Amino acid sequence: MKLFFALTLLLFGSLTSASEGIMISEESAWARATPPGSKTTAIYLTVMNHSGADISLTAATANISERVELHTHINNDGMMKMQQVVSIVVPAGGQAQLKPHGDHIMVFNLQDQLKQGELVSVELTFDNGQTQNLQVPVRKEPPSANNTMDHDGTEHSGMKH
Ligand SMILES: [Cu+2]
Numbered sequence: 192m193k194l195f196f197a198l199t200l201l202l203f204g205s206l207t208s209a210s211e212g213i214m215i216s217e218e219s220a221w222a223r224a225t226p227p228g229s230k231t232t233a234i235y236l237t238v239m240n241h242s243g244a245d246i247s248l249t250a251a252t253a254n255i256s257e258r259v260e261l262h263t264h265i266n267n268d269g270m271m272k273m274q275q276v277v278s279i280v281v282p283a284g285g286q287a288q289l290k291p292h293g294d295h296i297m298v299f300n301l302q303d304q305l306k307q308g309e310l311v312s313v314e315l316t317f318d319n320g321q322t323q324n325l326q327v328p329v330r331k332e333p334p335s336a337n338n339t340m341d342h343d344g345t346e347h348s349g350m351k352h
Contacts (some may be wrong), residue, residue: 194226194333201309202320206214207281212240212241212242212246212317212319213238213239213241213242213281213315213317213319213323214238214239214240214241214271214284215237215238215239215248215315215323215325216234216236216237216238216239217236217325218334218335219235219236219237219288219334219335219336220234220235220236220237220313220325220327220328220333221235221236221299221327221328221329221330221333222234222235222253222305222311222327222328222329223235223305223330223331224305224306224307224329224330224331225301225304225305225328226304227304228297228304229301229304230272230301231254231297231298231299231301232298232301232312233262233291233296233297233298233300233304234251234253234289234295234296234298234327235289235290235291235295235296235309235315235333236289236296236325236327237286237287237288237289238281238286238287238289238315239281239285239286239321240281240283240284240285240286240287241283241284242284243265243283243284243317244283245280245281245282245283246280246281246317246318246319246321247278247279247280247317247318248261248278248279248280248281248287248315248316248317248335249261249278249279249316249317249318250315250316251296251314251315251316251343252292252313252314253296253298253311253312253313253314253327254311254313255298255301255302255303255311256298256299256300256301257300257306258298258299258300258327259267259296259297259298259299260275260296260299261275261276261277261278261279261294261297262274262275262276262294262295262296262297262299263276263279263294263295264292264293264294271292273297275297276294278318279294281317286326288309290333291333296313305329306329307329307330307331308328308330309329310326310327310329311326311327311328311329312324312325312326312327313326313327324332
């Protein structure tokens with residue numbers, strides 16, 4: 192029984208490392224700084240899939256709240272609205288960009304204000320069995336000036352859920 196378990200681990204380990212699968216672009220990751228009193232924020236990052244099969248992000252946790260959800264935006268009669276989703280697909284050989292006005296990791300019930308320069312510990316779980324841990328810096332704006340920026344820093348603060 193012990194041997195079988197060890198063997199399974201070995202097999203699984205070699206399989207996942209051989210296929211590489213998911214990689215997070217760490218420089219793309221950021222959590223939005225919050226104004227005082229705000230209970231929600233969002234985390235954005237780019238996920239790359241180096242495997243030949245679609246992989247889905249199925250869960251996210253963060254050390255700043257018990258309640259973290261995967262969200263997207265939908266266009267509802269010209270109004271952009273946030274909506275919870277069960278997973279976010281990262282296409283085979285492609286990437287998923289979590290960014291403002293698109294898919295994002297939503298954080299509720301914030302206890303403390305998030306300030307620029309702080310770090311959030313995030314764990315992502317994927318349906319291929321991979322988990323990824325990363326430290327996400329808190330920022331007021333996206334890390335790259337090349338992003339399609341609209342300087343909408345209030346995206347989540349006025350949202351109703
Ligand atoms: Cu949201």
